[in-house]
Amino acid sequence: MTATAANDHQPLLFNAEPILNEIRHGLDQLLAAGTATIIDLQRLPFGVDDEQHLRDTLGDGEVHATIDSLGKSSVQETGVAGVWWVTHYSDDGAVLGNFIEVTTIPEILKSQRPDIEHGLRKLRTNLGADRSTATAQE
Amino acid sequence: MTSVELLIWVRGPGLQLSLAAFILGMTYRILQTYFLGRAKNLAEPRGSEWVHGIKTIWWRSFFHPGMTVRGYFTIISGYMFHLGFIVTLLFFDQHIELFKSWTGLSWPALPPIVITVTAVLGIAALVAVLVDRFADPVRYLLSDYQDYLCWTLTVLPLVTGLLLAYKIWLPYTSLLTVHIISFELLLVAIPFTKLSHVFTIFIARWYNGAIAGYRGVQS
Amino acid sequence: MVKPASLAEHLECHQVSRRGFLKFCALTTSMMALSPSMMPAVARALEKARRPSVIWLSFQECTGCTESLTRSHSPTIENLILNYLSLDYHHTLQAASGDAAERAREAAMSENYGQYILAVDGSIPVKDGGVYSTIAGVSNLEMLQHTVAGAAAVVAIGSCAAFGGLPHAHPNPTGAVPVQELVHDKPVVNVSGCPPIPVVISGVLAHYLTFGRIPDLDSYGRPLSFFGASIHDRCYRRPYYNKGLFAETFDDEGAKNGWCLFKLGCKGPTTYNACATAKWNQGTSFPIQSGHGCIGCSEPHFWDAGGFYQPLSAGIGSVGTLAGMAVVAGAAAGTAAGRLHQAKRKQAQRQHEKVTVADLEETDS
Numbered sequence: 001m002t003a004t005a006a007n008d009h010q011p012l013l014f015n016a017e018p019i020l021n022e023i024r025h026g027l028d029q030l031l032a033a034g035t036a037t038i039i040d041l042q043r044l045p046f047g048v049d050d051e052q053h054l055r056d057t058l059g060d061g062e063v064h065a066t067i068d069s070l071g072k073s074s075v076q077e078t079g080v081a082g083v084w085w086v087t088h089y090s091d092d093g094a095v096l097g098n099f100i101e102v103t104t105i106p107e108i109l110k111s112q113r114p115d116i117e118h119g120l121r122k123l124r125t126n127l128g129a130d131r132s133t134a135t136a137q138e
Numbered sequence: 139m140t141s142v143e144l145l146i147w148v149r150g151p152g153l154q155l156s157l158a159a160f161i162l163g164m165t166y167r168i169l170q171t172y173f174l175g176r177a178k179n180l181a182e183p184r185g186s187e188w189v190h191g192i193k194t195i196w197w198r199s200f201f202h203p204g205m206t207v208r209g210y211f212t213i214i215s216g217y218m219f220h221l222g223f224i225v226t227l228l229f230f231d232q233h234i235e236l237f238k239s240w241t242g243l244s245w246p247a248l249p250p251i252v253i254t255v256t257a258v259l260g261i262a263a264l265v266a267v268l269v270d271r272f273a274d275p276v277r278y279l280l281s282d283y284q285d286y287l288c289w290t291l292t293v294l295p296l297v298t299g300l301l302l303a304y305k306i307w308l309p310y311t312s313l314l315t316v317h318i319i320s321f322e323l324l325l326v327a328i329p330f331t332k333l334s335h336v337f338t339i340f341i342a343r344w345y346n347g348a349i350a351g352y353r354g355v356q357s
Numbered sequence: 358m359v360k361p362a363s364l365a366e367h368l369e370c371h372q373v374s375r376r377g378f379l380k381f382c383a384l385t386t387s388m389m390a391l392s393p394s395m396m397p398a399v400a401r402a403l404e405k406a407r408r409p410s411v412i413w414l415s416f417q418e419c420t421g422c423t424e425s426l427t428r429s430h431s432p433t434i435e436n437l438i439l440n441y442l443s444l445d446y447h448h449t450l451q452a453a454s455g456d457a458a459e460r461a462r463e464a465a466m467s468e469n470y471g472q473y474i475l476a477v478d479g480s481i482p483v484k485d486g487g488v489y490s491t492i493a494g495v496s497n498l499e500m501l502q503h504t505v506a507g508a509a510a511v512v513a514i515g516s517c518a519a520f521g522g523l524p525h526a527h528p529n530p531t532g533a534v535p536v537q538e539l540v541h542d543k544p545v546v547n548v549s550g551c552p553p554i555p556v557v558i559s560g561v562l563a564h565y566l567t568f569g570r571i572p573d574l575d576s577y578g579r580p581l582s583f584f585g586a587s588i589h590d591r592c593y594r595r596p597y598y599n600k601g602l603f604a605e606t607f608d609d610e611g612a613k614n615g616w617c618l619f620k621l622g623c624k625g626p627t628t629y630n631a632c633a634t635a636k637w638n639q640g641t642s643f644p645i646q647s648g649h650g651c652i653g654c655s656e657p658h659f660w661d662a663g664g665f666y667q668p669l670s671a672g673i674g675s676v677g678t679l680a681g682m683a684v685v686a687g688a689a690a691g692t693a694a695g696r697l698h699q700a701k702r703k704q705a706q707r708q709h710e711k712v713t714v715a716d717l718e719e720t721d722s
Contacts, residue, residue: 012593012615014593014595014596015593038393038394038396039393040386040387040392040393042387042634042635043387043390043634044634045591045592045593045633045634046593047593048593048615048646050593067376067380069373069374069376069377069380070373070377070380070381071380073380088380088383088384094639094640095640096384097380097383097384097387099383099387099393107379108376108379108380108383111376112374112375112376112379113375114375115374115375115376118374140576140577140657141576142627142656142657142658142662143657143658145627145662146658146661146662146663146673149662149663149669149672149673150663150672150673150674151674153672153673153676154672154674154676154679155679157676157679157680157683158676158679158680158682158683159683160683161680161683161684161687162683162684162686162687162690163687164687165683165684165686165687165688165691166687166688166690166691166694167691168691169687169688169691169692169694169695170691170694170695170698172691172695173691173692173694173695173696173698173699174695174698175699231601231603231620232619232668232669232670233670235620235668235670235671236670236671236672238671239667239668239671239672240672240676240680247601248601249600249601250599250600250601309587310587310589310626310627311626311627314626314627314669
């Protein structure tokens with residue numbers, strides 16, 4: 001982009017600093033009371049270099065996860081532990097949602113109760129089927 | 139009428155009508171003054187009326203020590219207001235865009251922060267002279283409604299402009315509307331109040347200078 | 358096919374896991390421009406949400422609004438929302454045409470009387486009995502009045518439906534009016550823009566689907582969550598405006614440096630819309646990011662609000678003729694007044710008589 005090329009030495013930032021401060025505040029909250037903070041990056045207007053600045057400042061962490069449900073999602077812990085970058089993609093790879101979650105683990109990574117129940121039912125059915133097959137063989 | 143419709147009106151017909159009223163009024167006042175005429179002086183002047191008239195228009199804009207016996211308050215507040223107002227009016231980039239749309243002429247602007255300072259100085263000076271007008275019994279007695287009207291019409295564009303620049307109190311659309319209206323009221327009022335000195339002061343100064351430049355009779 | 362009763366069941370039919378549902382809720386919350394803290398409430402509401410019927414009427418319009426919606430940039434999620442809505446009549450998108458199409462509308466109306474959402478794009482011409490735009494021989498005015506009677510709420514999509522738009526621009530030959538001037542007894546949501554941002558259209562529909570009511574509106578009837586801040590307030594070039602750094606032309610150094618476009622006519626300060634955050638073309642950018650000022654398309658009367666390239670601080674229209682007339686009139690009046698004064702003075706001089714001491718003594722006594 002021309003705008004970036006002309007400003008190589010001086011990044012055009014608009015909302016990166018306020019977001020970083022909100023993350024800092026979120027981490028304080030997380031340590032003090034265990035409350036999680038979610039920041040919807042798509043609701044905030046970004047300057048040309050804001051997102052890169054956020055990524056550079058937060059760095060890359062230890063956990064990289066991919067979810068495949070209703071399109072792909074990537075969940076990454078940043079270099080700052082407790083700060084997660086959650087991005088949802090459409091089937092054709094367009095970004096649908098971009099969130100920063102300040103939490104010990106993003107909710108969407110956890111197994112969900114209805115899914116566990118569904119899985120258990122499936123397992124039971126399969127086990128039942130196995131047993132009946134086994135009984136039949138006896 | 140919604141706020142958007144009002145803004146379209148003040149930027150369109152409102153601005154055109156107030157500018158027309160200003161031009162009509164000023165042309166009227168200047169020609170009327172011109173036709174008052176001067177008593178014909180049949181003697182050949184020793185000096186030059188024109189050169190001295192023009193020189194005086196320029197030199198009277200500056201302060202000369204000994205110009206006052208009444209202290210410096212009026213002088214300082216007077217300079218502060220007039221410079222603050224003129225610089226704010228003529229050197230703010232958005233104002234230059236307006237003049238450019240009228241005349242096709244444009245010139246470099248001062249940074250917005252400088253304009254903020256000149257506007258604040260202008261307002262401060264206006265407040266100071268108003269306080270002084272109330273505090274000084276003679277000045278208070280001499281003041282009539284037109285003085286307060288002129289003061290209000292002059293301070294309003296500065297105050298609303300400052301609010302607009304920093305988006306204080308109201309949404310931008312409303313503040314822009316109010317600011318333009320305040321300017322239009324001032325435009326309409328100038329020719330028909332003592333604010334007409336924005337032009338007539340130059341006639342008066344020229345006349346003073348011309349008399350001085352006469353320097354008696356050529357012999 | 359049996360229509361699913363609730364959204365949760367609908368998603369289950371599509372074999373979407375709870376995790377997928379959470380993702381759906383996060384994205385719907387984001388789409389409605391609500392705070393992420395609202396997500397649990399959105400999830401609870403969406404679990405119970407019922408499938409609404411939508412009837413879409415197109416009047417004096419260019420189909421740009423429909424084009425915008427069908428090019429919405431998040432196919433997965435928005436498709437789910439849009440598939441979940443029952444779009445029962447849309448004469449551009451539906452397969453049926455002619456009498457069959459009109460029958461579909463009548464059927465959807467009677468099946469969901471009092472329940473359906475009426476989406477309208479385009480303005481309604483009312484001059485000369487509304488003859489300037491008709492569908493199947495029925496005037497737009499008549500069709501709107503007939504269809505709105507059974508609607509739960511009306512969504513006016515695009516600046517034409519919301520504010521009159523292009524057909525309403527001066528001199529408005531067809532007497533075009535926006536929906537809100539004709540509908541007074543039903544809630545009307547204005548999703549303005551030329552075209553409106555697709556995510557705002559689906560966001561409003563999602564809001565109705567989620568909460569069963571229309572979102573909070575601003576004084577022009579637009580959803581506050583999208584139209585609550587001006588383009589200027591959300592503009593990343595705002596710091597340049599504050600510093601007084603402007604592009605003077607579209608190809609000067611300022612333009613290349615990405616400076617503020619105010620002097621090139623940007624209407625961002627007086628325009629309310631979500632372009633800076635929702636963006637256009639699959640989230641690529643929005644006009645200002647692409648180097649062109651905002652033209653103010655989501656505001657009422659934007660076609661009549663002066664040139665797109667004229668700065669906001671400059672006036673609308675030319676002042677030359679009126680100024681010239683003012684000079685002539687002022688000169689005539691000034692000369693007349695001056696001459697009158699001179700005549701009076703001359704008369705006074707003619708009538709002037711010398712006063713003697715005797716005269717004065719006479720007066721004194």
